[in-house]
Amino acid sequence: MRQKFFLFLVSILIIFTYTGSVLAETIIETNNFQPSKLSERKSNWPDWRLPFSIKRPGLKDDLIYPDWFEGVWDVTSVIEGGKNNNKNQEPIIHSAKFIHNTSGNLIADREYNTNSYALSSKTGGFLSVKNDPKSPNRQVAKLTEDRYLETKIIGRLQEKINNNIFITDELILQILHTPEFSRVSQVETLTEFKKCRSNQNNEINLSDFNICGEQFQAIYNQPGQNVISLPIKTEKSKLLLRKTNDG
Template sequence: MRQKFFFFLISILIIFTYTGPALAETILEINNFQPSKLYERKLIWPDWRFPSSIKRPGLKDDLIYPYWFEGVWDVTSEIESDQNKEPIFHSAKFIHNASGNLIADREYNTQSYALSTKTGGFLSVKNDPKSPNRQFAKLTEDRYLETKIIGRLQEKIDNNIFITDELFLQILHTPELSRVSQVETLTEFKKCGYNQNNDINLSGFNICGEQFQAIYNQPGQEFISLPIKTVKSKLILRKANYD
């Protein structure tokens, strides 16, 4: 149960906190007729290898979301392959920073998700004030979970589709030892109609997402490029009435 909690907590950290560009040149402006590197990686799922070309972010790099993410959203997250697992319902908020750019409210989003799972002994979450690429979650039994982004790419397909890919370290600290995992998460966000189809009403829309995750061996172990676990999830973001 705890292992599932840590994996799902990392999901929300990735989806609504750190999914962002390392440098301006990593933002690819492409059209529907030009190949997309991340879309092609999505198509070969689950036959992935450890990503070697993903870019390391700078210390202060943070995601600048498309304008259509602005506000507060009610989120449904569901694992596609687990029919017995109930969906997780939580909240996500996107706000403007001091520079006027749209970013995720990372502490709010992580806490909302973690409390919705009701597992794992979650107590609180804190961002690293020196970098948006690091976050700490305090757990019961003198444990805490550290996440650190070590690579990211993104592609803006058009005004309706936004794809991200990130590689990060998940470090579970306990009084006895620390356990490290390397996790890659690719997420495609797309504007969709209220019934999750492509018929988008100009007066409003949902955001539909597909998320693909792979866990690789921790650093220092015998390197194997194949993932040791894969998970696919579906996301639906609906604009909250209390925005």
């Protein structure tokens, strides 16, 4: 149960996550889709391996989102399945916020999003999370029983396919610290976001849309054990973001 919680927490530390039947909304049709490195990576899941040509971010570099992510969203997420996990999980409903940084770029409020996701899940053990003030690529989560989870993003790619599709891929180093030992692993999370209709009719209102997505995740052993690393666990999730009604 704890291992499953750590995987959930890592997902949200990186970005956040997804749902099943609520994704009945039809995806907005997009034209002129061009194959990309990340769409090819997605099509190869779960047959992933490391190393992969993913760029190491600079100390101050963050994941930059398209403008259509701006604001606060109600997020429904659920794990559909994967290696060692064949059953759908109960949806988790949480909140996600995207804000502009001092450079004017749109970024995820990682601390807010992580706390919202973890506190909305039914798995215990989470107390709080803090960003590293020196880098957006590192967080430390405080857990019960004198444990804490350190996550550091060591690789990132992002692609804006067109005005409706955005794909990200992040590789993190995860270190679980306990009084007895420290456990190191790597987690790769690829997420494809798409604008989708906010209702069931055939009209598309581009000023009133949801964001639908798929997320593909793989856990690898700690770096350096093998020249080529294969996943020891994989999971696929679905996501739906609905703009929060402030009224």
